[in-house]
């Protein structure tokens with residue numbers, strides 16, 4: 001079976017948000033999906049920045065774990081890297097598009113192919129699983145009007161069903177979202193993100209509210225999907241085994257700086273624990 005993009009080519013999406021052809025993993029490391037340079041952030045004019053002068057590049061197709069102690073700035077860095085939180089300084093380039101000076105619709109369009117998965121799944125409780133997944137096409141940058149017109153389109157629903165199938169939940173399409181387990185609910189949130197046909201997925205502690213088994217299954221799912229769909233994946237986790245098992249590379253924040261940045265096979269659980277001293 002081909003990737004989502006091959007099976008369901010984008011139709012009616014503005015060219016600038018239609019994105020690129022999936023990149024072969026073998027050559028994907030040649031291209032940077034995300035380039036962050038000199039990123040700094042403090043809150044409320046605070047004298048102590050959360051982080052300062054952070055730079056890193058993520059090649060297309062790479063899976064990156066972002067780790068560090070509570071309050072070290074992981075969520076802030078993840079959000080600043082997409083300008084969901086405005087950094088104080090620094091530049092951000094996604095797929096050769098400079099996000100730094102963009103505003104409003106232009107900014108939303110440039111990041112339309114980046115999915116964000118949160119610890120809270122944020123489903124609409126009274127709607128069906130399928131309707132929740134269909135909401136994902138809102139993020140494609142077409143605007144609410146286009147979405148409403150296309151919401152019931154047969155092909156849109158077919159694609160939503162396909163996304164549900166990708167996360168193993170096609171059988172639950174008609175179930176109400178508030179009748180799901182935590183693990184099922186996170187799968188629906190991931191299917192909703194797949195509706196964006198993402199080139200990159202950022203996940204902020206996606207397993208934090210799940211039991212160990214469900215958490216591992218979700219990480220397996222991300223791992224499998226990132227390979228099948230060839231998306232770049234960056235996730236925040238407090239679980240070192242998740243970082244070691246599911247990332248190609250580990251970034252670690254400590255004292256407002258990137259104290260760790262290297263391939264996963266450079267680290268062991270005990271060497272990573274130094275971040276938490």
Ligand SMILES: Nc1ncnc2c1ncn2[C@@H]1O[C@H](COP(=O)(O)OP(=O)(O)OP(=O)(O)O)[C@@H](O)[C@H]1O
Nearest residue numbers: 043044050068069070071072073074075076077238
């Ligand atoms: N909106 C905000 N206003 C003020 N301070 C904030 C805001 N968001 C985060 N902070 C502060 O920035 C610092 C980093 O927070 P952040 O949530 O990024 O850390 P984290 O590493 O993700 O933490 P955790 O592992 O506990 O989720 C913390 O000191 C936090 O209190």
